[in-house]
Amino acid sequence: MALVTHGNSEFDRDTAVTRRAPGVYDAHLSAGWTIIQAVNGGYLLALMGRALGDALPHPDPMSVTAHYLTASAPGPAVIRTEVVRTGRTMSTGTATLVQFAEDGSEIERLRVLAAYGDLGTLPDDVRTTAKPPAIPPYEHCLGTDSAPGGRPAIPGSTAIAERLALRLDPETAGWAVGAPSGKGEMRAWFGLADGREPDPLSLLLTVDALPPTAFEMGLSGWVPTVELTAHIRHRPAPGPLRVAITTRNLAGGFLEEDAEVWDSEDRLVAQSRQLARAVLQG
Template sequence: MAAASVGQDPDSGPDFGPESGSEFDRGSAVRERAAEPGVYDAELDPGWRIGAGVNGGLLLALAGRALSQRLAPHRDPFSISGYYLTASRPGPAVVRTEAVRIGRTLSTGSASLRQFDPRTGEEIERLRVLASYGDLTAAQEDVRTSAVPPEMPPPEQCIGAEHAPPEFMAQADLLQRLDLRLDPACVGWALGSPSGVGRIQGWLRLPDGREPDPLMLLLAVDALPPVTFDLGLFGWTPTIELTAHVRALPAPGWLRVTHATRNLANGFLEEDCEVWDSKDRLVAQSRQLAIVPR
């Protein structure tokens, strides 16, 4: 793709002014090109980095926002899977979407997030997404579950990011965009004593007061430190694939988020996530496959 295809049109890029909403809304903003329906420009903010790349949850939410516009009136992600092909960098990006099928209750679409590579003069694909969308406001209230919300101390008794090791914070700009309070039972790794269980959980909200919605849940499923920390394995844990299921519209207030793994083998591990809202409802679930830190 030609160099002008990404971030070159000054009239087509997203608006990042104060009217765009919260930091999350600005960080995941997209604007459709007038001359290319289904193609959206975006700007990846360095404030959402974790390690060298932009956080995978933020990228999934950004692609998810483009699909919510492309598949309207089906604006809510029910199931969304992302394959992370290369590490995304701060700067201009483009999301190219396709409406695969438009149905009465569900629609399916795909999205490809790309960035211009000055070395080759071409676009390089960062993320490939396939998703089914619907309308969560029309969801029935028939819920039958054996799942129970995680037990943890209230947020004021949990550990905020300000207590994280400085060397970790230096590699996690993302944490400056979140109000994250980790369960004290799951932070032994920060003191040099990981439990070895492979579980991290805590409370999550956005510090500017923006309430959770389905797109914010896509960020939430990848917002906690990797469970490899609780196994005593530190460093970047690149996501290979992440699938999220959004089960209900979340109620306002804090989210409770749990991450756990049961199997690390051959240099890969799975990471299962549950997100519970302030009404003790399981509003999102995810599983990702990631590379064990070297």
């Protein structure tokens, strides 16, 4: 058996996997990354990314698509990977994550298809109309300790909130004080609470770590991810990230969330789109 991890931050420890056999990894889903009772989808994506990074010959996730089949629970899990194709500049693989019922039967939680490459070898040419989100300075944004009178600006903090250095743009935090804007927008400064610097693997967490845009649309409840595709565009520079998420359409009980992640050097380092189910009240 071989432990697969890099670094000793809480994120690195909690996304570590143990190679039991070629393509088969044991993992433990940490309760520290839960929302309500389910394990966060971005954390799961990073965990799968860790296993695929060991199974494939290229170092960096570039495109990762995940279908969330059933809600994952804290505890042991098994990840099985398969190398689909390897080339000179990119490789492709699949991964499944399973947990076990009380009778020992397998429950598949998550299935992933991913393309890996080397972000350090990409050309420097950038031609884009994308612009970093307009977010107030870090100190003017709202964290869990920012509300008047000591009331948390992000109420009902869950376990994952304790592991994030999250500062919400006040214009997209009205839901936290009972005054949502009605717009499907969420913007924030983002980092890990223990100071670990961002890298391509942690970006898989970042794209799915903010509160749901549905909250700012005046709804509340659970918003489980059905499908999430993340594109990693560049290795991020050290420092806090800026994340902007938008929803244009909530219909039939489902909504999409489009995310952009920008680093401290004003580079677009990750993008994602997810389809989520609105199990909401409001």
